[in-house]
Ligand SMILES: Cc1ncc(C[n+]2csc(CCOP(=O)(O)OP(=O)(O)O)c2C)c(N)n1
């Protein structure tokens with residue numbers, strides 16, 4: 001079947017652009033539709049023409065470079081302080097390829113600000129949120145219409161940074177990093193999962209990798225801090241949040257983009273659900289890296305099931321996952337101190353180059369500190 005794309009009603013485009021240019025703190029709430037439409041260049045061009053800052057949802061992560069001066073980062077269940085800041089102050093929200101679905105796994109859509117929504121799913125319009133303008137169409141085509149309309153209304157060079165967005169985002173980002181820096185460079189033992197992220201970032205090239213998390217704390221801890229600057233450098237998932245799913249995604253990602261370093265970060269419970277699929281990677285010579293953040297528990301689940309946790313230890317796990325993975329044909333590493341992380345990641349990545357999967361089992365702390373600003 002042929003795919004048919006369509007653009008939005010030009011009258012609505014005109015009205016939305018006029019309103020956006022009048023607003024004092026507009027923001028973009030960018031979802032997975034930008035990936036589907038491959039509207040990456042248009043999104044950057046539109047943001048730069050209007051100086052509107054960009055938040056991505058969990059599934060939208062990596063649709064906009066997080067190193068960009070207009071990037072607010074990801075607003076998932078956990079998220080950045082910059083997202084929180086703009087969610088509170090915004091006076092106009094433009095959804096781009098976003099369904100505006102109410103879910104625990106994305107930042108809340110601001111209720112009191114006017115909103116417009118670019119989506120190709122008619123059923124998304126007024127589904128969970130009453131919006132002011134629907135821009136029904138393919139994100140790439142609609143953003144192109146919006147770009148042309150900004151040029152018509154504000155001139156070829158668009159609107160300057162009249163609201164001082166670049167400085168404001170930089171100030172809030174500095175505050176955010178000041179708060180989280182100590183976690184990211186922590187020397188504590190067992191190892192902090194945030195330190196794992198920092199050391200991984202030094203060894204692999206994030207722009208040429210594809211990282212994905214698993215359910216639980218690995219997702220909450222990686223999403224706000226892993227720098228996604230190129231399309232598909234991160235697979236954000238979790239609206240349906242089945243534990244173990246990340247490994248399957250990583251297998252597929254490596255097949256789709258064999259030139260990239262693929263990394264799947266999972267907890268010990270997640271490994272219990274799907275870890276045996278590492279044998280699939282060995283058999284099919286899919287050289288991906290799995291990092292098991294082995295903290296010995298399902299973090300926080302003792303509070304969900306206090307009686308059985310106390311009596312039977314149902315929230316806890318034992319086991320040596322590197323040994324299991326060795327039996328499945330992977331190159332394996334066990335890491336107990338932060339300084340061992342870098343060399344282990346280097347050797348694990350080297351094995352991947354030869355088509356062998358690798359597993360790094362890091363003995364980590366059950367870290368409950370998460371960047372939760374809006375919930
Ligand atoms: C199939 C399935 N069962 C249960 C859950 C609920 N759940 C979400 S996270 C989690 C525990 C995760 O523990 P672990 O993988 O060890 O990661 P941690 O949070 O400890 O870092 C559970 C049970 C789920 N998401 N999917």
Ligand SMILES: [Mg+2]
Nearest residue numbers: 267268297298
């Ligand atoms: Mg765990």
